[in-house]
Amino acid sequence: MAVKTNGFVAPEELMKLLLTLSSNWGDKIDTNMLKVAHLSGAMTNDVYRISWPTKMENDNRTVLVRIYGEGVERFFNRDEEIQTFENISKYGQGPRLLGRFPEGRVEEFIHARTLSAGDLRDPEVSALVAAKLREFHNLDMPGPKKVVLWDRMRNWVGEAKSLCSSENTKEFGIDTLEEEICILEKELSRDYQEIAFCHNDLQYGNIMMEEETRSITIIDYEYASYNPVAYDLANHFCEMAANYHTETPHVLNYCVYPGLEERQRFARIYLSSAGNQPSDSEVEQLVDDAEKYTLANHLFWGLWGIISSYVNHIDFDYMEYARQRFQQYWLRKPQLLGTSRASTNDGVNGSM
Structure with missing residues (x-):
C-alpha cells in the first residue's frame, strides 16, 4: 500500500x-x-x-x-x-x-513557526531562547548524569577511521584527533562547571515559536545528553554562523558569529531566568567557558560531517562542512587555549 x-x-x-x-x-x-x-x-x-x-x-x-x-x-x-x-x-x-x-x-505536528537564521540575532527572540534553554537544562532526565561529550567524540574518531580514505585521513589528521580530544578534555573540564541535560544541536531549525504566545519549543533530541551547559551555549553560538536555507547550506559565515556583548547578554538572561540575578563575574565565567567549548563543538560537528559524507545521501556537502569546522578549530585553538602548538596535519590547517 x-x-x-x-x-x-x-x-x-x-x-x-x-x-x-x-x-x-x-x-x-x-x-x-x-x-x-x-x-x-x-x-x-x-x-x-x-x-x-x-x-x-x-x-x-x-x-x-x-x-x-x-x-x-x-x-x-x-x-x-x-x-x-x-x-x-x-x-x-x-x-x-x-x-x-x-x-x-x-x-x-507543532503548529508554530520554525525559527530562521535571522531570528537568532533578534534580541527579543534570543532572550526567549536563552530562558527556554535554562528550562531545558533543568530537566531531570533518567540515566547517569555524566559528561558524554568526550567518549562520544572518541567513538566517532573510530568510525571516521573505519570509513575515511587515506586522503581524507591525512587531510583531517584523523590519526591525531584522539590526542586533540584528550587535550580539550584536560583543558576545558572544571569542577565548578554545571553539568545538565543538554540539547547539543541548538540550531535555529530545532527551535520553534508560537507567534501569539511567543512560547518557545525546542525539538529534535537525537544528540541530547548530559554535558557541561557551557558546551550547549557554545553550540548555539556556533550555529549562528549557519544558514541551512540557502543555495549553499553547508557554507558557514563566521563573520556573523555573535560578538562579546551579544554572548554576554544571552548568558545573563540564561543565568537569571531561574529568578537569581547573576554577578558580572558569573556571566563572564560562563561566556569564557562557552567560548573555549566552541573548540569541542568544532571537532564534534567536524567528525559528524566526515562520517555523514560517507553514509548519508541527503543533499548536503558534509565534507566541505567538516572542512570548515576543522579550519575553525585550528584557527581558534591557539587563541583560546593560549598555545602555539601547530597542527600535525597539512591539509585543513594548511589551507587557513
Missing part, C-alpha cells in the same frame, strides 16, 4: 500506522487526498509534513513524519533517543510521539 506523493514514497508500514492513527481519531484516509510536504533544513533525517481532510469541513489533520537518515546508528542509539523523546514529552516539552515504523516515526 505504498503511496507516492510529491516524490515521496510512503513505506507500507507508515501507511498502516497512519491508517491506525486516523481511525483512532475518527478520520478516514483517502490516499489520494494525502498532502505531503518535504521540510527542508534537516541534515540527519528526511522530515515531512503529512495532512489529510477530517470529517469537519475545511479542517485538516496534520502529523510530522521523520524518515531516519542512512548511517545514523553510527552517531547515537536510536532506542535511547526514543526514550529521551518520550521522557521530554512527559515533561510537557516538545511534540508527542504518535507511533513508530521500521524506517522512522510519526510525531505530533
Whole structure:
C-alpha cells in the first residue's frame, strides 16, 4: 500500500500506522487526498509534513513524519533517543510521539513557526531562547548524569577511521584527533562547571515559536545528553554562523558569529531566568567557558560531517562542512587555549 506523493514514497508500514492513527481519531484516509510536504533544513533525517481532510469541513489533520537518515546508528542509539523523546514529552516539552515504523516515526505536528537564521540575532527572540534553554537544562532526565561529550567524540574518531580514505585521513589528521580530544578534555573540564541535560544541536531549525504566545519549543533530541551547559551555549553560538536555507547550506559565515556583548547578554538572561540575578563575574565565567567549548563543538560537528559524507545521501556537502569546522578549530585553538602548538596535519590547517 505504498503511496507516492510529491516524490515521496510512503513505506507500507507508515501507511498502516497512519491508517491506525486516523481511525483512532475518527478520520478516514483517502490516499489520494494525502498532502505531503518535504521540510527542508534537516541534515540527519528526511522530515515531512503529512495532512489529510477530517470529517469537519475545511479542517485538516496534520502529523510530522521523520524518515531516519542512512548511517545514523553510527552517531547515537536510536532506542535511547526514543526514550529521551518520550521522557521530554512527559515533561510537557516538545511534540508527542504518535507511533513508530521500521524506517522512522510519526510525531505530533507543532503548529508554530520554525525559527530562521535571522531570528537568532533578534534580541527579543534570543532572550526567549536563552530562558527556554535554562528550562531545558533543568530537566531531570533518567540515566547517569555524566559528561558524554568526550567518549562520544572518541567513538566517532573510530568510525571516521573505519570509513575515511587515506586522503581524507591525512587531510583531517584523523590519526591525531584522539590526542586533540584528550587535550580539550584536560583543558576545558572544571569542577565548578554545571553539568545538565543538554540539547547539543541548538540550531535555529530545532527551535520553534508560537507567534501569539511567543512560547518557545525546542525539538529534535537525537544528540541530547548530559554535558557541561557551557558546551550547549557554545553550540548555539556556533550555529549562528549557519544558514541551512540557502543555495549553499553547508557554507558557514563566521563573520556573523555573535560578538562579546551579544554572548554576554544571552548568558545573563540564561543565568537569571531561574529568578537569581547573576554577578558580572558569573556571566563572564560562563561566556569564557562557552567560548573555549566552541573548540569541542568544532571537532564534534567536524567528525559528524566526515562520517555523514560517507553514509548519508541527503543533499548536503558534509565534507566541505567538516572542512570548515576543522579550519575553525585550528584557527581558534591557539587563541583560546593560549598555545602555539601547530597542527600535525597539512591539509585543513594548511589551507587557513
